[in-house]
Each structure stands twice: as C-alpha cells, then as structure tokens.
Amino acid sequence: MIRAENAILDHISLHITRGERVAYLGRSGAGKTTALKVINGLVAPSSGEVLVDGTSIAQHALPQLRRRIGYVMQQPALFPHRTVFDNIATVPRLLAWPEERIRAECERLLDQLELPAATFGARFPRMLSGGQQQRVAIARALLASPEILLCDEPFSALDPLIRAELQHLLTAAARNTTLVFVTHDVREALRIAERVILFDDGRVVVDTPASAFLQHEHPLVRRFVDA
Amino acid sequence: MSDLLRLTGQHLLIVAIAVAIAIAAGVPLGTFAHRRRRAGGIAMRITDIVQTIPSLAMFGFLIPLPFIGGIGARPAVVALVLYSLLPIVRSTFVGLDRIDPHVREAATAMGMTDRQLLWNVELPLATPAIVAGIRIAAVTAIGVATIAAAVGGGGLGTLIFRGVAMVDTRLILSGALPAAVLAIGADLLLTQVEHYFARRRGEA
Numbered sequence: 097m098i099r100a101e102n103a104i105l106d107h108i109s110l111h112i113t114r115g116e117r118v119a120y121l122g123r124s125g126a127g128k129t130t131a132l133k134v135i136n137g138l139v140a141p142s143s144g145e146v147l148v149d150g151t152s153i154a155q156h157a158l159p160q161l162r163r164r165i166g167y168v169m170q171q172p173a174l175f176p177h178r179t180v181f182d183n184i185a186t187v188p189r190l191l192a193w194p195e196e197r198i199r200a201e202c203e204r205l206l207d208q209l210e211l212p213a214a215t216f217g218a219r220f221p222r223m224l225s226g227g228q229q230q231r232v233a234i235a236r237a238l239l240a241s242p243e244i245l246l247c248d249e250p251f252s253a254l255d256p257l258i259r260a261e262l263q264h265l266l267t268a269a270a271r272n273t274t275l276v277f278v279t280h281d282v283r284e285a286l287r288i289a290e291r292v293i294l295f296d297d298g299r300v301v302v303d304t305p306a307s308a309f310l311q312h313e314h315p316l317v318r319r320f321v322d323a
Numbered sequence: 324m325s326d327l328l329r330l331t332g333q334h335l336l337i338v339a340i341a342v343a344i345a346i347a348a349g350v351p352l353g354t355f356a357h358r359r360r361r362a363g364g365i366a367m368r369i370t371d372i373v374q375t376i377p378s379l380a381m382f383g384f385l386i387p388l389p390f391i392g393g394i395g396a397r398p399a400v401v402a403l404v405l406y407s408l409l410p411i412v413r414s415t416f417v418g419l420d421r422i423d424p425h426v427r428e429a430a431t432a433m434g435m436t437d438r439q440l441l442w443n444v445e446l447p448l449a450t451p452a453i454v455a456g457i458r459i460a461a462v463t464a465i466g467v468a469t470i471a472a473a474v475g476g477g478g479l480g481t482l483i484f485r486g487v488a489m490v491d492t493r494l495i496l497s498g499a500l501p502a503a504v505l506a507i508g509a510d511l512l513l514t515q516v517e518h519y520f521a522r523r524r525g526e527a
Contacts, residue, residue, distance in 0.1 A: 136432055163434035173425035177447045177523065187433050236433070246432075 104130045105141075106298045114243075117267075117275040119285035119306070121320070122295035128278045131295065132246050135276065136165045148244070163187055166237030166245040166273070170252055172229035174221035180206075180232050181217040187240040198239070205235045209265050227258040231265070238269055245270050247277045251284070263287055282320050286310075294320070327482070331501055334478035337396060337471065338464045341403030345460055349408050350453060353415025354441070367416065370409040378467045381405065382474045399468065399476025406467055407460035414456025418449025451521040458513035465506040469498070479505075 104127045112118055120128035133139040134146050137158040145152045153161055174183050181202055188198045203213040209231045221229055230250060237245060247266070251259040267275075267288055279285050285292050285306070292309045294302035294316060302314050310321055352370075356363025376384070385391065385398040392398050422445060430444045446453075472480030482498025485491075 138428065138432060159434045159436045159439075161434070162432055165432075167429070167432035169425060169429065171423075171425040173423065173429035175426060175430070175444060175448075186430075186435075190434055190439070233429075 104298050105134075108298075108300055110293065110300065110303075112274060112276065114274055115272070116291060117289045118277065118291045118293060119289035120276065120278045120293050120295060121280065121282065121285045123280060126295035127298040128295045129248055132248055132276055132278050135244065135246055136162050136167060159190075163190055163240065164243050166240075166242040166270075168230075168233050168237045168245070168247045168250040170249045172221070172226070172233040174229055174232055174236070176221055179218050179220055180211075180224070181213070183221065183232055184235045184239050186236060187242075191240060193240075201239055202235070205239055205269065206231075208269055209235055211235070227254055227262065230254060230262060234262070234266055234269065238273070242273060244274045244276065247275070249278055249280070252279070252281070259284075282309075282323075327497060327501065330477065330479050330481055330498070331505070333396075334465070334468055334480075334502070334505065337399050337476060337478055338403060338461065338468050341400045341464055341468075342407050342457065342461050344400070344404045345407035345411050346457060348404070349411030349456070349460075350415050350446075352408070353412040353453075354419065354446075356412065356416050357419040363416070367409075367412060370412050373405045374409040378402070378406070378470050379473065382470065386474060394475040396471075396476050398474055399471030399478070402471065403464045403467060407464050410456040410459040410463070411453070412456075414452045414459075415449060418452025418456075419445055421452065422448050451517055454513060454517045454520055458510060458517065461509045461513060462506050465502065465509060469502050 104125075108127075108131060110131070120131060122128045130139050134141055135148065137146075137153055137155070140155070147153070148161065148165075174180075175186070178186075181199075184202050184205070185198045188201070202217070206213040206216065211228060211231045216224070216228070216232075221232065224232065234250070250266070251262055254262065263284060275288070277285070277288050279288075286309060290306050292302070292304055292306050293300055294304075294314070296316055302309075302312055302317055304312055309317065352363075352366055356367055381402045382398060385402055386393060388398075391401045426444065426448075427440065430440050435443065468476070468478050469480035469483060471478055472484050479498040479502045483495050483502075486494030486496075486498065
C-alpha cells in the first residue's frame with residue numbers, strides 16, 4: 097500500500113504483491129519517479145503512509161530497510177573510487193556478510209550479467225562503457241538478494257541493442273524479486289512487467305495487467321500505444 | 324651549521340604542529356559547512372577575513388592575548404593555524420560539493436547511514452581536494468613561519484632577521500634559501516600525494 101500526497105502525487109493508493117513485476121508508465125513529470133522513491137524513503141510523503149511487508153516505513157529504520165531494497169537509476173552512479181567488485185560488495189558488506197560469500201556471489205552474478213568477474217572485477221568504473229557500468233549498477237543492486245528491486249528508467253540512456261539485452265538480463269537476474277520499474281517506453285514496460293500502472297499529472301489513471309494494456313480504451317493509453 | 328639544522332628543524336616542527344591542528348579542525352569544519360550551509364557560510368567568511376590579516380599584524384594582535392598569545396613558539400603556532408585553516412576548510416567544502424549527487428543518492432538508497440556515507444563515500448572522494456588544500460596551507464605556513472621569528476617564534480626567520488640587523492647578506496640568505504627550499508619541497512611532495520589519491524580513485 098502506498099499513499100502519498102504532495103505537490104507531485106495526489107491521493108495515490110497502490111498495493112503491490114510480493115513477487116509481482118510492475119511497470120510505472122507515464123510522461124515526464126507524471127509522478128512515477130516520486131511514487132517509486134516513496135517505497136525506499138528517498139521521498140517522504142507529506143501525509144499518508146507507505147507499508148512494506150505490512151509495516152509502515154519509519155524514518156529511523158530507513159538504512160536497514162533500504163538494504164533489503166535494490167535501487168537502479170538512469171545514471172549508474174557507481175562509486176568512482178571503488179573497483180567494480182568493491183562497488184558490488186557494498187550492501188553485503190553493510191550486512192556484514194563473510195568476504196568469501198560476497199566474492200562467490202559476485203562472480204556468479206557478474207557471469208549471469210555477462211560481465212566476467214575475472215576481467216572486470218578489479219577495474220574502476222571510469223574504465224567501463226555506459227552499458228557495462230549499468231550492468232555493474234544492476235549487480236550492485238541485486239547482490240544481497242533484495243526482496244524488492246526499484247528501477248528508475250535504468251536503460252533510457254543506452255542504445256537500443258544494449259537496452260534490449262539488459263532488459264532480458266535484468267528480468268532473468270531479478271526473477272524472484274518484486275520489481276517496480278519506472279519507464280516512459282511502452283514496449284519496455286510490456287517486455288518487463290506483468291502489470292502496468294499509468295501515471296498522469298500525479299495520479300494513477302490506469303492500473304491493468306500488461307496483457308490487457310494494448311486493448312485498454314483510456315485515451316492516454318491510446319496515445320501511448322499509437323505514438 | 325648546527326644552528327642552521329636546529330632552526331630548520333624548529334621551523335618544520337612549528338609548521339607541522341600548526342598544519343596538523345588546522346587539518347584536525349578544518350576538515351570537520353568544512354564538512355559541517357557543507358551540511359549546514361548557513362552556519363557554515365558564516366564560519367567560512369570568518370576564516371576568509373582571518374586570511375586577509377597581514378601576517379606581521381597578526382603576530383602583533385597575538386602578543387597582548389593571554390594563553391594563546393605572547394612571545395615565543397606558541398603565538399607562532401596559533402597564527403599559522405589561523406592561516407592554514409581557510410585553505411583546508413574551503414577545499415574540504417569544495418571537495419564534498421563536487422561529488423555527483425547521484426552517487427550520494429545511490430549510497431543512501433543502498434542503506435548507508437549518514438556516517439557511513441561520510442566515511443565510505445564522501446571523504447574518500449573529497450580526499451584529493453582536501454590534500455590540495457593541505458598543500459596550500461603547508462606552503463603558506465612555511466612562508467609565514469619565517470616572520471614568526473619577529474615574536475621570538477624561532478625557525479629560519481631568526482637567521483633572516485639577524486642578518487637584516489647586522490646587514491649581513493650571507494646570513495640573510497642562510498635563512499631565506501632553506502626556507503624557500505622547504506616551501507618548494509613541501510609543494511612537490513604534497514602534489515605527489517594529491518596525485519596518488521587521484522590515481523586511487525581511478526582518475527589517472
């Protein structure tokens with residue numbers, strides 16, 4: 097359940113089920129990013145509340161909550177002073193995992209994302225291409241097996257071929273995770289999600305299974321589909 | 324010759340103590356200034372004003388003050404701390420301010436506490452800038468320390484003032500040249516340290 101009211105979001109009430117893959121679709125300024133950021137507390141609702149796992153998120157416990165929630169943005173935002181491996185190890189280290197486990201999980205995940213750990217683990221972010229950096233950002237968000245993965249247009253800065261490849265790799269790597277994926281690209285939303293929530297002007301205007309989205313008669317859906 | 328060594332050692336010691344105190348005070352102050360813009364802005368204005376006081380006047384102000392002032396090495400260290408503060412506070416502030424806000428957002432979203440964000444991300448990323456500030460502070464302090472001899476602070480300035488009084492060019496140079504060499508040496512050394520930290524973040 098997400099309820100938030102502020103300048104950008106107004107009277108939003110959403111329920112996302114564990115394991116569900118949801119796309120927040122909408123034009124820029126529609127409120128979808130804000131609706132995403134209330135889930136991990138990066139944006140605090142001025143009224144209403146956010147429940148994760150049935151519990152209202154509390155300001156003082158946010159760091160602990162966030163370690164269970166992966167977050168990927170449009171910018172990879174890797175730590176420039178840390179190697180690929182150390183970037184990916186961030187959350188497990190906050191959770192005090194043993195180093196051998198971190199290393200093993202990191203190698204497995206990087207292989208799955210087709211970025212071999214042996215070649216890339218010791219490199220610094222600056223030495224990677226944009227697509228490679230975004231793979232590292234995905235690995236960094238997923239290594240601690242978060243219950244929820246939040247993605248804010250993670251692929252919109254990448255070229256179409258790499259984008260399609262990463263969409264595929266992300267959905268495979270996040271198979272057992274609740275996924276909330278913000279995008280303004282209908283095809284991307286339908287490729288990744290099983291449920292599409294369309295935002296407009298700070299409100300939810302359509303909330304539908306992905307399979308029914310293309311047939312939906314809402315005028316904004318028609319404009320998105322025909323565009 | 325033993326006089327020269329002793330005074331050089333004294334000179335370096337005064338500078339080292341002063342810069343160490345300035346680092347211990349300046350980095351937290353710069354961090355505070357970055358977190359609390361308004362209060363920090365005032366603190367930075369004050370260090371700004373301190374920096375503009377001519378050095379001989381600064382020693383003059385310190386002489387009548389109890390505890391921190393007077394004659395000798397103590398007011399010399401106090402004056403050098405005051406001069407070293409500004410470059411360190413300012414470079415800490417700038418170093419923190421230059422960090423990509425998305426990197427900060429990513430760190431927060433991953434569940435770092437404020438303290439972890441500061442120690443694991445912000446200060447390491449600001450380190451090259453902070454070292455640059457320390458370099459400027461050290462070079463300035465080595466120069467200003469020569470004037471400390473005027474208030475009995477010792478150091479290489481002692482030879483310069485003595486030489487001026489005796490109209491002895493060789494004596495003046497025996498203080499002035501080592502002081503210049505110290506300043507240049509500190510500059511070169513700390514530039515290397517700066518590059519080392521920049522390389523470590525994968526920039527070079």
